[in-house]
Amino acid sequence: MKHSRIKDLLQQETIKESQVNIKGWVKTARHSKDFSFLDISDGSCFSDMQVVASQNLENYKTDISRLKTGCSVSVHGNLVESPGKEQKYEIQATQIDVLGWVDEDYPLQKKRHSFEFLRTIAHLRGRTNTLGAMLRVRNAAARAIHNFFQEKGFIYLHAPIITASDCEGAGQMFRVSVLDAKNPPLTENGNVDFSKDFFGKQAFLTVSGQLEGETAALALSNIYTFGPTFRAENSNTARHVAEFWMIEPEMAFCDLSGNMEMAESFLKYIAKSVWQSCPDDLQFFQKMINPDLFKNLENIIDQPFARVTYTEAIDILLKSQKTFEYPIAWGSDMQSEHERYLTEEVFKKPVIVTDYPKEIKAFYMYLNDDGKTVRGMDVLVPKTGEVIGGSQREDRIDVLRKRMEEMHLSQEAYWWYLDLRRYGSVPHSGFGMGFERFILFITGIQNIREAIPFPRVPGYAEF
RNA sequence: UCCCCGAUAGCUCAAUCGGUAGAGCGGAUGGCUGUUAACCAUUAGGUUAUAGGUUCAAGUCCUGUUCGGGGAGCCA
Numbered sequence: 155m156k157h158s159r160i161k162d163l164l165q166q167e168t169i170k171e172s173q174v175n176i177k178g179w180v181k182t183a184r185h186s187k188d189f190s191f192l193d194i195s196d197g198s199c200f201s202d203m204q205v206v207a208s209q210n211l212e213n214y215k216t217d218i219s220r221l222k223t224g225c226s227v228s229v230h231g232n233l234v235e236s237p238g239k240e241q242k243y244e245i246q247a248t249q250i251d252v253l254g255w256v257d258e259d260y261p262l263q264k265k266r267h268s269f270e271f272l273r274t275i276a277h278l279r280g281r282t283n284t285l286g287a288m289l290r291v292r293n294a295a296a297r298a299i300h301n302f303f304q305e306k307g308f309i310y311l312h313a314p315i316i317t318a319s320d321c322e323g324a325g326q327m328f329r330v331s332v333l334d335a336k337n338p339p340l341t342e343n344g345n346v347d348f349s350k351d352f353f354g355k356q357a358f359l360t361v362s363g364q365l366e367g368e369t370a371a372l373a374l375s376n377i378y379t380f381g382p383t384f385r386a387e388n389s390n391t392a393r394h395v396a397e398f399w400m401i402e403p404e405m406a407f408c409d410l411s412g413n414m415e416m417a418e419s420f421l422k423y424i425a426k427s428v429w430q431s432c433p434d435d436l437q438f439f440q441k442m443i444n445p446d447l448f449k450n451l452e453n454i455i456d457q458p459f460a461r462v463t464y465t466e467a468i469d470i471l472l473k474s475q476k477t478f479e480y481p482i483a484w485g486s487d488m489q490s491e492h493e494r495y496l497t498e499e500v501f502k503k504p505v506i507v508t509d510y511p512k513e514i515k516a517f518y519m520y521l522n523d524d525g526k527t528v529r530g531m532d533v534l535v536p537k538t539g540e541v542i543g544g545s546q547r548e549d550r551i552d553v554l555r556k557r558m559e560e561m562h563l564s565q566e567a568y569w570w571y572l573d574l575r576r577y578g579s580v581p582h583s584g585f586g587m588g589f590e591r592f593i594l595f596i597t598g599i600q601n602i603r604e605a606i607p608f609p610r611v612p613g614y615a616e617f
Numbered sequence: 618u619c620c621c622c623g624a625u626a627g628c629u630c631a632a633u634c635g636g637u638a639g640a641g642c643g644g645a646u647g648g649c650u651g652u653u654a655a656c657c658a659u660u661a662g663g664u665u666a667u668a669g670g671u672u673c674a675a676g677u678c679c680u681g682u683u684c685g686g687g688g689a690g691c692c693a
Binding site for chain 2: 182184185186187188189190191193204206222223236237238239240241258259260261262263264265266267268270271273325326362383385387388389390391392393394395398400479480489490539540541542543586587588589590591592601613614
């Protein structure tokens with residue numbers, strides 16, 4: 155007999171087949187003289203399956219009464235309605251086979267552990283309520299993202315992970331090299347000779363697939379990427395990891411307002427979809443981590459996002475009675491405290507800020523007619539801050555060249571990017587969303603190290 | 618990288634003014650007829666992160682280092 159997923163058994167309105175087999179791990183075991191209660195988890199859903207085992211089972215004394223947290227078992231028995239209050243169904247076991255015992259030093263207990271401790275056992279932490287729920291939510295979110303774009307006819311583009319251009323412009327990069335670190339080949343003037351390296355030049359891990367995404371959008375109209383990205387920045391915060399996943403749609407024939415509409419419906423769709431597919435997991439996060447979770451989700455799903463230009467936002471901040479640690483003025487980038495004031499106190503919902511001064515944004519953003527601002531947009535959400543950043547791209551070759559000059563960027567290195575503006579250039583826009591940032595937002599988890607299975611941060615790359 | 622705070626049993630935490638390192642959970646052993654982080658009893662478990670210093674005496678005071686937390690910068 156093929157074994158059943160606990161999720162499928164518990165979801166039934168009525169019991170269809172009473173003879174069942176489940177396989178999983180003991181979450182808790184409560185033994186008494188003549189029988190035991192075992193809560194079994196197979197990770198398919200938040201809930202465990204309660205198994206009742208009586209002393210009549212032949213291996214009761216030898217095996218079953220010795221089961222404890224972490225043991226793996228296969229249980230055959232009758233699925234029945236449970237007289238207990240905490241679960242709908244339970245299994246009256248007719249046979250329990252122990253698949254794997256646990257050593258005495260099994261670190262997980264049936265009580266709350268600190269996240270800091272769980273990080274030191276990241277290979278086991280998926281068995282806890284919180285991290286298990288996170289992994290299921292992550293999966294549901296990833297599926298929703300693909301569904302959203304696929305339903306709209308977007309093409310999934312696999313942007314390269316290794317890039318030879320050192321100029322993607324989004325931060326410090328990790329070098330990819332096969333040269334002997336102790337004794338690298340040198341050029342005549344004493345520098346490392348990367349022409350002898352694997353790719354014949356310097357290579358790095360990607361920090362963004364956007365530029366490659368633009369090339370595909372100018373061939374296929376609408377594309378998205380969803381892949382790993384890497385930043386070698388020495389940031390030690392609850393919102394940064396060195397390896398994270400990013401979603402970057404790019405749309406031809408699309409201006410900033412189309413971009414905003416897409417970003418907003420994108421966030422609404424994923425939030426709704428995760429809520430529908432993981433209600434128990436989100437319920438748990440609401441109960442244990444963030445009491446405002448459902449309120450925030452309703453906020454994002456039902457309410458239209460607020461939209462303000464950067465100039466208007468600065469105006470609001472200047473006119474507010476609040477005193478900020480960092481004073482704000484037109485032309486300076488908004489600090490965390492300013493973003494939080496806008497999302498949490500002024501609008502109390504997600505806010506899209508647009509049309510930033512060109513000095514504080516990337517070279518590829520479309521220059522407005524005022525000559526001072528660019529068509530960039532940031533989607534800010536309460537607490538988490540920026541989850542999406544995007545822009546209409548500069549599609550006029552002369553303007554783009556001038557901007558690159560101003561920012562001292564090598565036009566030679568970007569030759570293929572500039573080509574897009576020479577051969578059938580079209581207005582196009584796109585945005586990027588950090589996947590783990592979204593997981594933080596939708597679960598209420600506070601540290602990004604708990605939003606990814608195996609976090610990589612400065613000084614730490616275990617497992 | 619900067620500022621602030623912290624590190625005591627496997628885990629979560631106590632330890633008064635500088636004066637004998639404790640509890641709960643987990644583990645082991647035993648008990649218990651429907652439990653829900655079950656309950657009851659017994660028991661083992663410590664170089665107080667690390668290296669120095671002050672003192673008759675340091676978990677406690679001082680300095681360096683490592684790691685962690687909160688905030689900031691950079692950003693997603």
